[in-house]
Amino acid sequence: MRKITILAAALTTLAATQISAAEMPGKGITVKPVQSTISEETFQTQLVSRALEKLGYTVDTTSEVDYNVGYTSIASGDATFTAVNWQPLHDDMYKAAGGDKKFYREGNYVEGAAQGYLIDKKTAEKYHITRIDQLKDPKLAKLFDTNGDGKADLTGCTPGWGCEAVINHQIKAYELSNTVEHNQGNYSAMIADTITRYKEGKPILYYTWTPYWVSDVLVPGKDVVWLQVPFSSMPGEQKNVDTKLPNGANYGFPVNSMHIVANKAWTEKNPAAAKLFAEMKLPVADINAQNSRMHTGESSESDIARHVDGWIKAHQAQFDKWVSDAAAAAK
Numbered sequence: 001m002r003k004i005t006i007l008a009a010a011l012t013t014l015a016a017t018q019i020s021a022a023e024m025p026g027k028g029i030t031v032k033p034v035q036s037t038i039s040e041e042t043f044q045t046q047l048v049s050r051a052l053e054k055l056g057y058t059v060d061t062t063s064e065v066d067y068n069v070g071y072t073s074i075a076s077g078d079a080t081f082t083a084v085n086w087q088p089l090h091d092d093m094y095k096a097a098g099g100d101k102k103f104y105r106e107g108n109y110v111e112g113a114a115q116g117y118l119i120d121k122k123t124a125e126k127y128h129i130t131r132i133d134q135l136k137d138p139k140l141a142k143l144f145d146t147n148g149d150g151k152a153d154l155t156g157c158t159p160g161w162g163c164e165a166v167i168n169h170q171i172k173a174y175e176l177s178n179t180v181e182h183n184q185g186n187y188s189a190m191i192a193d194t195i196t197r198y199k200e201g202k203p204i205l206y207y208t209w210t211p212y213w214v215s216d217v218l219v220p221g222k223d224v225v226w227l228q229v230p231f232s233s234m235p236g237e238q239k240n241v242d243t244k245l246p247n248g249a250n251y252g253f254p255v256n257s258m259h260i261v262a263n264k265a266w267t268e269k270n271p272a273a274a275k276l277f278a279e280m281k282l283p284v285a286d287i288n289a290q291n292s293r294m295h296t297g298e299s300s301e302s303d304i305a306r307h308v309d310g311w312i313k314a315h316q317a318q319f320d321k322w323v324s325d326a327a328a329a330a331k
Contacts, residue, residue, distance in 0.1 A: 025330035026057030071097035091237035115209035155206035211287035275329035
């Protein structure tokens with residue numbers, strides 16, 4: 001027992017020494033993160049929170065709100081940051097809440113986030129469907145009818161996410177209004193139903209994005225195929241975006257990057273946090289892998305915290321450099 005007590009005291013002294021020796025620019029300052037209600041965003045948000053805590057900041061529990069509420073909350077100072085600013089998908093919401101005058105956004109946290117429309121490979125090959133505008137043909141559209149109204153049912157985007165505006169715009173642009181129904185609602189519930197239909201051997205038509213677990217369950221190229229679009233057509237702030245890839249393929253959405261966006265006035269007073277936000281990078285494949293673990297049952301708060309711990313341990317040198325660079329920026 002005495003050895004345990006001595007060991008515990010030694011460890012406490014060591015920890016205290018490390019903390020007192022380190023720069024703690026965030027001491028006494030509380031940070032309020034926000035994210036959407038998509039629980040799969042928690043991993044990338046908590047990773048930022050952990051780094052902030054290493055700098056001495058007190059980080060509140062992340063608030064889950066609609067994206068537009070998140071941006072207005074950060075702009076007003078009611079929240080501090082979000083780690084899930086999609087660019088250019090969220091450009092309209094970003095601009096509406098104040099844009100660069102209100103927000104600090106430096107560096108690319110996540111790169112290579114794709115999104116678009118997919119159908120099951122079996123139907124694609126049988127009917128030679130490669131582009132979504134082929135669904136102007138009522139006979140082809142009817143293949144994906146789930147409720148008997150003759151229209152193709154597209155498992156779409158939850159209102160307020162930003163992707164719903166793009167999908168609604170493209171349905172009109174590609175003259176699909178008479179043959180395709182954009183189903184909006186709880187995405188998790190809708191995609192679960194879509195996966196069930198696939199397992200039953202029925203045709204499926206859906207929208208999804210990466211990083212997310214869906215493409216680990218319905219694997220593009222194996223189970224499903226991406227559909228191309230006839231030409232680039234985006235709404236609002238994205239109207240001049242060319243979605244064609246260098247190889248000539250066009251899936252209707254530009255490849256997005258995700259950024260850490262924070263209240264600009266707050267980052268001006270907190271250069272350490274600003275430096276951290278600008279430097280942090282997280283591979284899209286790592287988010288996909290973590291999201292897949294959540295989908296298979298490891299989705300509790302403690303599970304996600306363990307995933308964050310594991311990622312930091314596996315990338316300790318990189319994580320420590322982010323923190324030390326951020327601390328140096330405060331001097």
